[in-house]
Amino acid sequence: MRIPSYEDMLAAHERIKPHIRRTPVRTSDYLNDLAGCDLYFKCENFQEPGAFKVRGAANAVFGLDDEQARKGVATHSSGNHASCLSFAAMRRGIPCNVVMPRTAPQAKKDTVARYGGRITECDPSTSSREAAFAKVQAETGGDFVHPYNDPRVIAGQGTCSREFMEQTDGLDMVVAPIGGGGMISGTCLTLSTLAPETKVIAAEPEQADDAYRSFKAGHIIADDAPKTIADGLLVPLKELTWHFVSNHVSEIYTASEQEIIDAMKLSWKHLRIVIEPSCAVPLAVILKNPDAFAGKRVGVVITGGNVDLDKLPWMQT
Known part of the structure; x- marks a missing residue:
């Protein structure tokens, strides 16, 4: 399978501009103080279908x-x-x-x-x-059109980080959720050329941590049916996304179910936006590992906002 290039990402951005939104970047003084770093949230939940995909x-x-x-x-x-x-x-x-x-x-x-x-x-x-x-x-x-193991898809996802860097004047790190690895791969694709000094960090639920275990083992470990409230992160890495994860991701951190729920509630309260449990995992791992992010300019990709408002996670605990 062909590995997409930076030029593929640039071509993708021109192709899709009439069909996507240049989503805003939000900040919160409260969350900055809580995390001990400067957080910038790229709100892909504001896309018309509600997600970066x-x-x-x-x-x-x-x-x-x-x-x-x-x-x-x-x-x-x-x-x-x-x-x-x-x-x-x-x-x-x-x-x-x-x-x-x-x-x-x-x-x-x-x-x-x-x-x-x-x-x-x-x-x-x-x-x-x-x-x-x-x-x-x-x-x-x-x-x-594979959800993530597709060069066209990864090139498209990479356009998010291009916008992100333009909107923030540069970041020390970008943190995004990881399931199959499409967004993380697109982030790696773009930043490895556009801003190679910017670290790419992946965030994953403890109860669906196959990417974390793959990263530590040096080869893909796939779980068939993990269970987590982060329903967008249930799928395993594949050949193409593993290429980017293994070559460009600096670290993968995990968060518990309760930590994810807590981060989701914090985002709703202090960013005042609707995000999915999967999108709360980055904030959860940042709060869980403060020394890794202290004093840094940290970009967080809010990947989606399609939730069932009658079945919110904190209503089920």
Whole structure:
């Protein structure tokens, strides 16, 4: 599989500009004081479909030739990639078929449906997801846009860090959640050329810590069906994302379920924005490891804001 380049990211940014938002960067004096560093939050939850994944999805969809586009696109996703690919396909006027775990938040299923995506549900495991997807793709012939192990997707995700650096006049570190590694890979792709002195830090739930264990072991370790409130971080690294993680990530930190919930509540209260549990993991690890971030200019990617408001994590503890 081809490794995307910095030039691919630049081309992606031009391609997707009509279909994405240049999302704002927010700060909080309270959170700065609490963390002991200067925090800058890139609010990708303000994208129209509510997540950063619209960048990679739009790059893939609008990069298709007309013949392939007529057959549409297909994917499997726990939610945000499904909704973002459905959004991009709607913008181009082509079909989109998605396989989603039956346990995915209803808010994410509703978003997919609103954008015209056709949903096939599966059991909540990587093996079940991939088996169900193989059947759907065989029936539809749609172009497979992998949620993260796709050069087009990673190049699209890399556009977020380009904007981030322009909006902050430089950062010492950028911290983002890691599941399959699409955002982290895009961040590495961009910063390794644009700002090689900026460290890339990944944040992961303790209960879905396969990327952390892979990073320490030096090879991919995949869990089939981890359980965590951070439902966007349930999938394992793949070949392409492992390339970026193993070569460019400086460290991976983990946070407990309660630490994630606490960070989510802090974000809602002090940033006054709606974010998902998955997006709270970076703040959780920053607060948990203050010495690693003390006095630094730290960028945090808020990756999405699609939550079920009737089932918030602190209502279930």
